[in-house]
Amino acid sequence: MSSSDSCPPVTIDSNNETKTTSKISSGTEHLPQKDEKKGTNDIKTEKDGVGTDGDSSSITKGQADGAIQSGTEKPLSKNQLKKRRRYEKAMEVKKRRKEQEKEAKRAKAIADGRDLDEERRLQAEREKSGEGHKRREELWLKRMKTADTSFKICIDCSFESEMQRKEIGSLAQQIRYCYSANKRSKNPVYFSVSSLSGETHKQLSNVAGFPDQWVGRAFDCSEKSLLEMHTDKSKLVYLTADSENILDHLDDSKTYIIGGIVDRNRLKGITIAKAKELGLETAKLPIGSYLEMF
Known part of the structure; x- marks a missing residue:
């Protein structure tokens, strides 16, 4: 090591005290300097402008802001962005x-000579007095009389362990559709769900009013198994496409079981196997007789 590398140059002031006058010129002044406000990964060379980790990909300000706001959340992939755009577009169309x-x-009501403002005022008064709720209940109970003498439907949710999370979400959504359609029907039937637990129950619990406002409206659900909810086997018919029996009429004394599966044809034969295990009668809908399958 030379003397110039071992100690800094000095000067002597009037009091014979030494002071450092300059830094050593060792070439380090040409290296990129670390910004004290940034981490080491923020240092970039003047040559190629890439980070020290060698990642040459650029990050936009919006992405950086998103990363800061979301913490450890990763940026969305191209596929995720496409799905989000499709969803947003569908919501706009809806x-x-x-x-x-x-x-x-509104146009039809005006053409019929109705006073919409007056109708809204009267409706608001009925809701405030409770008359509106009472009227809806009376109409519902009147329609419910048909369910007392009609066949019943039960969805068997004992297949959750066989399904993927996305499929379970689809199942929960279809149960909601079934309940909603049955509630609006002019001829509702009793509709129940057995073995309802786990993720399926969790997703349905996110729906306002479930299960308290559902139960009693031609609907029942339980974590109990199918045979615990419906003990008379002679009145149960398991609907499965693998059955050799074609259902050509509905028996009002029967409860028809639908396998709670959304499997995209992955789990073939699983419902008929379950029906045989339980010793239940099976049948399939006459879809092929009325629809052309491609």
């Missing part, structure tokens, strides 16, 4: 359709 339907109803 919103426009609802607005168009609302406007069409």
Whole structure:
């Protein structure tokens, strides 16, 4: 090591005290300097402008802001972005359709000479007094009389362990559709769900009013098994496409079981195997007789 590398140059002031006058010129002044406000990974060379980790990909300000706001959340992939855009577009279409339907109803009401403002005022008064709720209950109970003499439907949710999370979400959504359609039907039937637990129950629990406002409206659900909810085997018919029996009429004394599966044809034969295990009668809907399958 030279003397210039071993100690800094000095000067002597009037009091014979030494002071450092300059730094050693060792070439380090040409290296990129670390910004004290940034981490070491923020240092970039003047040559190629890439980070010290060698990642040459650029990050936009929006992505950086998103990363800061979301903490450890990773940026969305191209596929995820496409799905998000499709969902947002579908929601926009749905919103426009609802607005168009609302406007069409309004135009029809005006053409029929109805006073919409007066109708809304009367409806608000009925809701405030509780008369509106009472009237809806009376109409519902009147329609419910048909369910007392009709066949019943039960969805068997004992296959959750065989399904993927996305499939379970689809199943929960279809149960909601079934309940909603049955509630609006002019001829509702008793509709139950057995073996309802785990993720399926968790997703349904996110729906407002479930299960307290559902139960008693031609609906029942339980974590109990199928035979615990419906003990008379002679009145149960398990619907499965693998059955050799074609269901050509509905028996009002029967409860028809639907396997709670959304499997995209992965789990073939699972429902008929379950029916045989339980010793239940099976049948399949006559879809092929009325629809052409491709």
